[in-house]
Amino acid sequence: MLISIIFTFLFLFNGLVNIEASQKAKCGLIIQTLDENLNSIEIDYEITDSIGKLKTSIQNQATTKSKSVWILNEGEYKIFGLGSSFDLTNFNFVRVNLSDGEVKNLSIIFNSKTEEVIGEFSTQTWTAKNPIAQEKEINPNFSPGEGGLLIPVMTDNATEPPFTIVNSEGNKFYDQEMGKVIKLTPGNYSVIVGEFIRGREIEIKNIEVLPQETTIVKPTWSSLIINVVDKDRNQLNEAYEIYSLPEYSNYGQGTGREEGFGENLRVWTLAPGIYKIIQSGESQNTYENFTTVQLQQGELTQLTVVIDEETGDFIGAGVLDIASTNVEIARNWKVFRALYGNLQIVNTKDELSDESETSIIFSIQADINSKYENDRISFLSKLFIDESFTREEGARFETTRDEIRFRNTGIFRLTKRRFLLVRELGIYGRFYVTSKAFRQLQNLDSEFEVLKIDPATQDTLIESNVDQTELSPSFFPLTLEEGIGFNINVMKTTNSNINFRAGLGYKQIYNKDSYEFTSDNETQKIYTKIDDNKVEGFEFSFLNELKPIRRVTINNEFNIILPFDKEKSNSFDGESQINIKLFKNTSLDYTFRISKAEDADKPNFENILQLRFSIIF
Template sequence: MKYSGVPILVAVLLVCGSSSADESTWTADPANAQLSHDPSLIPKGKGMLFVPAMSVPLGNEPSFYVQQNGARITSATPGRGVLLDPGSYDVLIGSGIISQLIRKTAHVIEGHTTMMKPDWAALVIDVIDASRTSVNESYELLDADGGETYGLGFGIEEERGERVRTWLLKPGTYHIVRVGESVTTIRKFSVQLSPGTLTQRNLVVDSNPNSTGDFIGFYPQPRMQTSRAERTASPITSQTELSGSVQANTSQQTASGDQTSVNLAVQIFNRTRYNTDRDFASIRIILEEGASKVEGEDLSKGVDRAEVRATYIYRVSPRIGPYLRGVLQSNVFPTDRRFSPPRDLIRIRKSGIIDTLRGTTEFTTTPSLSPITLREGVGINSQVIRSFGLNMDLRLGIGARQDVRSDFFEISTNPATGNIEAREFGSTSSTGLEALLIMDARLGRYINLDSEFDILVTSRQADDWFFTWENRMRIALTSFINLDIVADLEREQALRRLQGREQLLLRFSRFF
């Protein structure tokens, strides 16, 4: 720590005597090491209060509150220093409601750092199934003495970037029970928490589809086991999912009518994230290919999707900050339209040239890598809701979209003449105001919903607004089999009409 303009060695005051914490149990650095890494500079007229963290990553532990004369002054996350005026303060640390927090007194001296003695206890519970896979099951934490509840804890889904939260509690004995059960139930597990110690436990849940979700095990994490909280402490995380699916697909297109098909598809999905206190960057890559069989037709190309999405957010505060994003979408293989029996096809070029293709049996409507759709945006990102059951982000800014097309045709029947026409569409570009609403929700024990609405407003006329609305509901049947329900709606600039797509997928997944 530094004292502005005065070359003195800043004293570190340990509140309430010498520390007796067992820092060997911590996943965070020792308290003095955390303090030495804190970048805060102490200006004149100020002192600093430092509450060490026992677990990683920083932000996993509940915030502590600083009060003076009964009024809240500030709050912060353990592991980060707080600059305060010299004086005496009440510091409230822990999980639960206000009356359950640990109340301590801290004396802040100008030009010095006051470190709180970490004599509370920390608890991390990983909720897993019998195959050691994390599950999003909930539990309740009760005080063993009076049966008072300290709230609900939750398992996580690592592929969604979720983190195991850390409990900060008074030393003592606590019970872990299913939500809604009392302290007198025989279906409970107990844990003894010691001062200054981080305790890590695995809670095993019977997650079979026909089970009632009973707790079937509770044991210490082995010394060699890396907890899920530690794995997410690294600023860079990457996960790849390889999955195959069987699809029943209905495509609603007003020009050519509804089409129903059965598809077999393989998808490779990768999400890489960089996440620190201030910076969040995410790159998502999707490659999905498949074959389609329409009744009465030969086997043909089905789903063909290649997509890269990149997002960067700088957090001015925990809930708001500027963002920069980019999206690239295209197809890998060409798309052909087949005719049986052969038909005459009138081809209308974007230049106005019209010719007739006689006895056509097959016509390429989109070649490889056409169209290439690019979307860019910059603006402000706001975390509207952050909870276990629902997360919602709203982004407002300036956006642009380019659709780069080469030999891109749409086939339709002219209602006046009955002729089959292939009309070519050229490249388009537009800019305007963009808005994105991104949501993920847990609708039940095995049901998750992801939704993203992306709109570009290019003028005051609603006909010039273009949007995509993507929705996916995932129902977990087993640890590696999911039932996915997809419903997408899109309005493109070139076509100026709504296109809908619904899919029912039985997906077999493997994470790496």
């Protein structure tokens, strides 16, 4: 009886194990076979498990294709060149571990002559596609007697530094772009990549370019992206320096970026090894405010440095989850949203009369910036709303500042190769809107008779015994500006960015029911209706962003239109803004504006000094 129970239990247990094994999901393994130049190659190989057992017939799946799909159980496997026997002393293999239900992509490099495995080519840390996919996406068409050379990019944000090609005669071709197929005459070449500091470049020699083929250069370098944030993960535009260890060679200075918006992070192309990142201005031998990072050949490392925004000190650093950081870097759209506010309650007491008055000043600003960026196209949309209100005791609320500015600029880059003073040439298009949200009301000292005259029709609108009159309705005057032409970038560094624009400009000012003060007497106030105005001509612009020291940013923009109509004078506008970050979410802003309409004799000037408290969301 006991023996029957034991056999029954063993039978049921074995059945449950078999059911569980049968229900366990299979694993997928996709193998791409490459030669020494990372070109697809049809080559035989075999897969064994950890004890040398051949799991799947090689003749059925991998003898005629450079890319094969394998369905396997979970476990550890080794891939050998066909004909290589399983041997614990044979190191010419690639090892892979498969988990339950997992699908893995594997690129294996073979010696095309001996058919031995050279190693694995992994792009798992990259945010860009693998080199084979990059070449296929370009799909170059070669003329007779032409071949191609591709230096693959590891990131897809188009900020990896250019490289230099050297032919067999020693001639150099500078400023070549990574991720592009460079068409060349077949022959032997060398390429120089990395930060162009004497003695620290990375040279890859003996690269053979064949007719009608693209030679892909296997990365022997490493790529590094450094993201600077505060403890709340807000982006910071703080500076750092990079040194190699143990020789302490300086590779230069980099910066982070503004919160949620701004330029792409710099991609450093460096030799594999250990590097020390320190706060800008610190000694290279410092034991404070530093971190180190190990860079592996052919890999992209994304390092996050956490800084105390108040002191600028490093408070943390490390390589975080790749999947979470890739999303942000690979994303073309970036959005920045901020609210700025200021509330003042001022109480003034007259000691002689012993009377006091209270006034309230309230201002709010909204700043919404959206940016789209890819290899060729850059689009920036900026919406800025500025509203200020004042109320004296016993009086109405008055709008002291009311402005809406909506600016859209798109740039299509024609070339990134430096030519004389031109660093980057492109075509720009812009569309600007300037308006306001509320009616403009004029409070009068006492009751007057208001006359509003339309010079075009000689009609007169009379308002009797009023102490307030409307000068313009909501959203008017409305100014529209359009422009198209060439955008020239002459400087783009971590501390400065300079652009010039030249093209055709158009401007329309719509003054629906808008009036300006003309004259007055003891009983009357006289206002004249403002006509609509349009101008078109050649436009020229200067734009500059400067970061002279830490926490200080200076932005300048100046635009001028030279009208086609000789009877109209030139019109221009300019703005300079200095932003000084005092504390977290607190900054001191000074803005200087100058503008001149085509029908004005003198320009208008405006100076604004603000202490701004911001909320980033």
